[in-house]
Amino acid sequence: MLNSPHRKLAASLALLLLAVACAHHVDQRPNKPVGADVAQTLVLANDTANALTIMPALTGSAKPPLIVQPAQQTTLGFTIRLEENVSAGREREVVLVPEESSAYVTQSAIDLLMKARFGNGPAREIRVRLGKCLFGSSQSATHDLHLKKPPLSGVPALQLCP
Amino acid sequence: MSYETARNHEIHDAHQRLIDAFAKSYRCGQPTIVLLPGGMGSHLDRSALAYKNDQSIPFALYDPVWMDVEMIFGRDLELLRIEETGHDAGEHIIIPTGPLQFLVNAYDGTRRFFEDLGWNYIVFGYDWRRSLEEAASQLTEFLVNLRDRVKDLRDCDPLPTTTLLAHSQGGLVGKIFLQSISGDDGRGIGLWMDRFVTIGTPFYGTSSHQDRYYQGQSPLNIFYGKRRVAEIAGSLPGPYVLMFADQSALDAGTQAKLGLGSYPITDSATGAPADPYDSANFSRYPSWVNTTALEDAVLARETIAADLPQPVADRVFHIRSGLNAATATGLKWDTVEGASYNPASAPSPITGIAGSGDGTVPFWSARLAQTLDAQIYDLAHAGDHGGLAEHPETLSVVRKLVEKGTLPKPAAVATAVAALPAVTLGTPKASPAKTSKWIAAARAGTLKKGDSRANDPEVWRRILEEAQLC
Numbered sequence: 001m002l003n004s005p006h007r008k009l010a011a012s013l014a015l016l017l018l019a020v021a022c023a024h025h026v027d028q029r030p031n032k033p034v035g036a037d038v039a040q041t042l043v044l045a046n047d048t049a050n051a052l053t054i055m056p057a058l059t060g061s062a063k064p065p066l067i068v069q070p071a072q073q074t075t076l077g078f079t080i081r082l083e084e085n086v087s088a089g090r091e092r093e094v095v096l097v098p099e100e101s102s103a104y105v106t107q108s109a110i111d112l113l114m115k116a117r118f119g120n121g122p123a124r125e126i127r128v129r130l131g132k133c134l135f136g137s138s139q140s141a142t143h144d145l146h147l148k149k150p151p152l153s154g155v156p157a158l159q160l161c162p
Numbered sequence: 163m164s165y166e167t168a169r170n171h172e173i174h175d176a177h178q179r180l181i182d183a184f185a186k187s188y189r190c191g192q193p194t195i196v197l198l199p200g201g202m203g204s205h206l207d208r209s210a211l212a213y214k215n216d217q218s219i220p221f222a223l224y225d226p227v228w229m230d231v232e233m234i235f236g237r238d239l240e241l242l243r244i245e246e247t248g249h250d251a252g253e254h255i256i257i258p259t260g261p262l263q264f265l266v267n268a269y270d271g272t273r274r275f276f277e278d279l280g281w282n283y284i285v286f287g288y289d290w291r292r293s294l295e296e297a298a299s300q301l302t303e304f305l306v307n308l309r310d311r312v313k314d315l316r317d318c319d320p321l322p323t324t325t326l327l328a329h330s331q332g333g334l335v336g337k338i339f340l341q342s343i344s345g346d347d348g349r350g351i352g353l354w355m356d357r358f359v360t361i362g363t364p365f366y367g368t369s370s371h372q373d374r375y376y377q378g379q380s381p382l383n384i385f386y387g388k389r390r391v392a393e394i395a396g397s398l399p400g401p402y403v404l405m406f407a408d409q410s411a412l413d414a415g416t417q418a419k420l421g422l423g424s425y426p427i428t429d430s431a432t433g434a435p436a437d438p439y440d441s442a443n444f445s446r447y448p449s450w451v452n453t454t455a456l457e458d459a460v461l462a463r464e465t466i467a468a469d470l471p472q473p474v475a476d477r478v479f480h481i482r483s484g485l486n487a488a489t490a491t492g493l494k495w496d497t498v499e500g501a502s503y504n505p506a507s508a509p510s511p512i513t514g515i516a517g518s519g520d521g522t523v524p525f526w527s528a529r530l531a532q533t534l535d536a537q538i539y540d541l542a543h544a545g546d547h548g549g550l551a552e553h554p555e556t557l558s559v560v561r562k563l564v565e566k567g568t569l570p571k572p573a574a575v576a577t578a579v580a581a582l583p584a585v586t587l588g589t590p591k592a593s594p595a596k597t598s599k600w601i602a603a604a605r606a607g608t609l610k611k612g613d614s615r616a617n618d619p620e621v622w623r624r625i626l627e628e629a630q631l632c
Contacts, residue, residue: 031171058164058166059246059247059248060247085175085178089178089181089182089185089311089314091178091181091182091307091310091311093171093174095167095170095171096167098163098164098167099163106164106166106167107166107167107170108166108170108295108296108299109170109173109174109296109299109300109302109303110299110302110303110306111299122457122458122460122461123454123457123458124461125295125461127295127299127342129302152341152461152464152465152468153295153338153458153461153462153464153465154293154294154295154298154299154338154341154342154462154465155338155341155342155465156342
């Protein structure tokens with residue numbers, strides 16, 4: 001085993017060699033939060049005839065599946081942040097803050113994503129499309145989603161901005 | 163921050179870099195082409211360091227992983243593997259960064275054609291190893307940001323004059339995108355795009371993918387071994403959707419609209435339909451096949467097969483070829499004990515049945531059942547799947563469609579084609595014999611990474627088209 005300083009040197013050399021060989025730099029575009037984080041609530045109502053089982057978002061999570069019986073609803077909180085790139089374009093991006101969000105939601109591009117089973121069916125994704133309008137002061141922070149049937153995969157069950 | 167959130171950030175930023183460069187030279191008043199590449203037509207970069215925590219991103223260094231000489235002269239294929247957690251191998255985040263750029267730049271002929279016309283042209287790259295739904299969601303974000311950035315810099319909205327031009331698997335991403343933005347009635351589709359044009363898209367699957375789970379893929383097999391290539395193919399969740407569609411998506415009504423006489427996969431012994439997504443057939447698969455990914459693929463197929471609202475369907479066009487009569491348009495599937503299947507010693511249980519297509523995609527599969535015949539163009543000259551999007555005939559059809567709003571008559575295309583170079587506007591492919599010789603030399607070690615011959619673009623063009631995992 002190399003001791004720590006040698007390990008660091010070896011790692012640096014390896015990185016340098018890698019960089020010389022074929023790696024390339026990309027512009028660093030760290031994001032800056034714009035304004036305060038915004039807490040949102042999704043009220044998920046199961047209007048189907050089968051139990052809805054929502055799986056935790058992260059593989060290996062210790063959280064048990066969340067079961068919503070027919071005609072019942074559950075509340076999932078999530079927090080989003082508007083971030084701005086520091087480059088000339090100053091593009092803004094809606095970002096889920098996982099630490100302040102339910103363990104049953106994650107983010108896929110601009111969608112909030114949940115995985116759920118309707119009855120004994122296969123695990124399906126439920127997408128909720130996010131948007132920058134959620135940072136406007138006039139927008140409600142509570143959103144109702146009534147699931148009457150399993151949504152098509154890849155198709156948002158709810159659009160939060162027009 | 164989770165690995166997934168970090169990956170999301172990095173992909174967003176990679177797309178934004180492309181959009182920035184595009185918007186700066188945008189020409190208002192000219193049509194816009196957004197190309198959705200076929201499978202493996204998008205360039206993938208891998209972070210040089212592993213993701214550990216929030217402080218890991220943004221990564222300063224990325225290393226090309228698809229494509230790079232290390233695919234043949236090293237072990238890069240191993241780096242494309244996706245873990246059961248959904249993370250990239252070794253926690254090194256992989257992101258799409260536009261069209262494939264390596265000696266041969268994919269779709270260069272397509273780009274040159276439209277740029278010579280003075281049109282705006284950009285490629286939406288996506289990670290072809292992952293789900294179509296993820297790529298479709300990223301496409302939505304990509305188009306919104308493209309619109310906003312062009313408006314900021316040029317004061318015009320590019321989307322109402324945009325043609326989404328999709329080659330092969332890119333058309334499946336596009337179909338799911340259309341479904342996701344259409345709503346119930348499709349009103350407002352004109353704010354998103356002018357039209358959606360697919361070239362050789364396997365809407366109901368291809369014959370070539372199923373065999374990869376058994377026999378890997380040549381020429382990668384030569385360097386990694388059949389079993390390892392098959393295992394890596396099995397680790398990629400996205401391409402499972404590329405097998406022939408399940409019986410629900412290809413029901414009798416759909417088969418009739420497609421001109422298909424029967425379900426395209428049958429059991430070799432009984433002749434009965436053999437659905438690759440039916441759990442009753444899962445025991446035929448080797449252990450590395452991911453049954454959860456098979457279930458997910460059926461759900462993606464459901465979205466692909468769903469009808470679009472009429473205002474959206476009116477804007478959908480397909481370009482396809484049936485000139486290659488040796489295309490496998492149906493399959494016979496032997497009953498095998500998947501758990502003990504050994505690629506090194508057992509033959510493939512899959513046998514193709516020849517029919518018309520473009521060499522990869524059957525003619526019958528390259529259209530949506532819902533699309534009217536008047537919105538489908540059957541190519542008369544272009545017959546090679548990999549080169550369809552760079553063929554002068556295809557590009558002339560697209561040009562006339564954009565200029566006139568309707569598909570041209572074949573005679574008008576023939577005139578336009580006569581004025582253009584034949585076969586392809588991109589890099590030509592080396593002959594199979596030359597490529598085989600090159601591969602043998604690389605395998606024997608007589609051709610090394612640093613040799614000038616190792617960078618022969620025509621050889622790499624052929625390798626790129628043959629070394630497909632999707």
